[in-house]
Amino acid sequence: MSESDEKLAIEAVHPQLFIGGEWRDAEGGKTFGVEDPSNGSILVEVADASVGDGKDAMDAAVGAQKEWAATPPRDRGEILRRAFELITERTDELAMIMTLEMGKPLKESKAEIAYGSEFFRWFSEEAVRIAGRYSVAPNGATRLLTMKQPVGPVLMITPWNFPLAMGTRKIGPAIAAGCTMVVKPAALTPLTMLWLGAVLAEAGLPKGVLNIVTTTATGEVMEPIVRDPRLRKLTFTGSTEVGRRLVEQSAEGLLRVSMELGGNAPFLVFDDADLDKAVDGAMLAKMRNIGEACTAANRFIVHESVAEEFGRRFAERMAALSVGRGTDDGIDVGPLVEAKQRDKVAELVDDAVAKGAKVVTGGSAPEGEGYYYSPTVLVDVPLDARMSKEEVFGPVAPIFTFTEEADALAMANDTEFGLVAYAFTQDYARVIRVYEGLETGMVGINQGVVSNPAAPFGGVKSSGFGREGGAEGIEEYLETKYVGLAL
Numbered sequence: 001m002s003e004s005d006e007k008l009a010i011e012a013v014h015p016q017l018f019i020g021g022e023w024r025d026a027e028g029g030k031t032f033g034v035e036d037p038s039n040g041s042i043l044v045e046v047a048d049a050s051v052g053d054g055k056d057a058m059d060a061a062v063g064a065q066k067e068w069a070a071t072p073p074r075d076r077g078e079i080l081r082r083a084f085e086l087i088t089e090r091t092d093e094l095a096m097i098m099t100l101e102m103g104k105p106l107k108e109s110k111a112e113i114a115y116g117s118e119f120f121r122w123f124s125e126e127a128v129r130i131a132g133r134y135s136v137a138p139n140g141a142t143r144l145l146t147m148k149q150p151v152g153p154v155l156m157i158t159p160w161n162f163p164l165a166m167g168t169r170k171i172g173p174a175i176a177a178g179c180t181m182v183v184k185p186a187a188l189t190p191l192t193m194l195w196l197g198a199v200l201a202e203a204g205l206p207k208g209v210l211n212i213v214t215t216t217a218t219g220e221v222m223e224p225i226v227r228d229p230r231l232r233k234l235t236f237t238g239s240t241e242v243g244r245r246l247v248e249q250s251a252e253g254l255l256r257v258s259m260e261l262g263g264n265a266p267f268l269v270f271d272d273a274d275l276d277k278a279v280d281g282a283m284l285a286k287m288r289n290i291g292e293a294c295t296a297a298n299r300f301i302v303h304e305s306v307a308e309e310f311g312r313r314f315a316e317r318m319a320a321l322s323v324g325r326g327t328d329d330g331i332d333v334g335p336l337v338e339a340k341q342r343d344k345v346a347e348l349v350d351d352a353v354a355k356g357a358k359v360v361t362g363g364s365a366p367e368g369e370g371y372y373y374s375p376t377v378l379v380d381v382p383l384d385a386r387m388s389k390e391e392v393f394g395p396v397a398p399i400f401t402f403t404e405e406a407d408a409l410a411m412a413n414d415t416e417f418g419l420v421a422y423a424f425t426q427d428y429a430r431v432i433r434v435y436e437g438l439e440t441g442m443v444g445i446n447q448g449v450v451s452n453p454a455a456p457f458g459g460v461k462s463s464g465f466g467r468e469g470g471a472e473g474i475e476e477y478l479e480t481k482y483v484g485l486a487l
Contacts, residue, residue, distance in 0.1 A: 006100060009097045013191045046191070046194070050215075058182055061153040061180040065153055071206075076178060079124075079203050080120045080176060100326075102160065109326070112164055115451065126176050151232045155226060164192050171196075185214060227253065233256040258458075260458060260459070262417055263463055265419060266301050268301050268422065277424065293393075294419055295451060300314075341394065345393070362376030405430065423444070441459035442458075455469055456471075
């Protein structure tokens with residue numbers, strides 16, 4: 001791609017706050033730079049919101065709530081459908097924006113756009129299927145009605161790693177349900193959300209329904225909104241540490257809360273696994289989004305009889321990946337999002353090696369500018385290595401071994417997290433034992449990707465609560481009201 005293509009993509013983004021349907025500067029004109037992680041240069045300066053700007057966004061969402069809740073479901077669904085079509089038509093433009101701000105290769109950005117936009121199509125269809133229930137009381141004297149109504153204004157805090165999809169799977173059901181919202185995208189990757197705000201306005205979303213606040217002072221600006229008595233729901237995707245703080249703050253208003261937090265996904269390979277499929281699945285589960293995904297396989301737990309062969313094949317595939325700037329042709333692995341993230345990955349690898357792990361491929365950051373880390377496979381990783389407990393969030397695959405099925409399950413569950421797990425086996429009795437025994441909200445059997453807009457996404461334990469996607473996703477934005485009708 002040429003520099004002119006990059007420039008045009010960046011120029012397609014409004015670098016301001018989106019409040020009450022208007023683009024405006026932050027209070028005092030304050031801005032912050034959005035970095036290109038491939039070289040450290042500043043792509044553009046965007047508005048850096050203040051506490052006052054956050055209050056204005058909340059005011060706009062509250063002001064639009066009543067009318068938006070009364071909007072016919074079909075109208076809400078049609079707006080989502082139009083937005084889905086606009087995103088699809090402009091995939092190339094958005095992919096360039098996403099790659100420039102986040103680093104992932106263009107083909108990865110396009111894959112996220114196909115996935116993320118699908119939440120709008122899915123929830124455009126769910127908008128007209130919000131239903132209640134009618135029944136006769138056991139004594140026959142009363143009719144029992146239940147109805148669903150929108151929760152009300154929602155605060156959404158989204159992460160940097162999937163800047164479109166983590167937004168659309170929150171915004172889609174909120175629009176479908178009739179909720180207004182304030183969205184705070186990550187300061188590392190705000191451009192995709194700003195672009196999306198313009199697309200939703202073009203699709204006909206009324207003023208004030210969606211408000212976007214970009215800021216580097218997240219805690220300072222967001223806490224007053226969380227504690228605002230007019231807010232009715234908080235949804236957050238990010239680290240468990242931050243999630244815990246937000247849950248504490250939300251308790252004051254007894255908010256409806258959805259938390260999609262950290263992961264430490266085990267990837268189990270049993271002795272009867274089809275190794276070709278297992279290696280294919282490992283590449284998907286590990287290297288999707290450069291490994292910067294909460295669903296990324298973090299611990300490869302492989303039966304000792306196939307560990308050597310699996311490790312050899314996996315390492316060959318990892319070593320063959322091309323590393324470079326995401327906008328260049330033929331690139332498989334782009335830079336990590338920032339220096340801090342790259343350094344954390346290097347720290348975890350160095351810790352494992354110091355404790356006895358062996359590097360089969362990779363194991364270091366290449367020379368030169370940008371926040372790159374080489375695709376890495378480690379074997380003989382001891383259980384006391386930090387990466388057995390901590391999320392790597394990068395292109396690093398540690399391989400552990402086991403002997404008995406029970407040991408594999410115990411190792412897989414030996415973590416505070418419980419988002420997703422993967423297992424490869426051809427024994428279907430074992431399949432049932434494994435997916436029932438894994439302490440996770442999602443399980444992939446003989447496949448390396450589980451995310452699907454038509455399925456509920458979410459975890460257990462310290463990976464959070466609530467579900468996004470599927471029929472369950474819209475329920476997070478609806479309250480149940482019961483009406484008793486006397487005859």
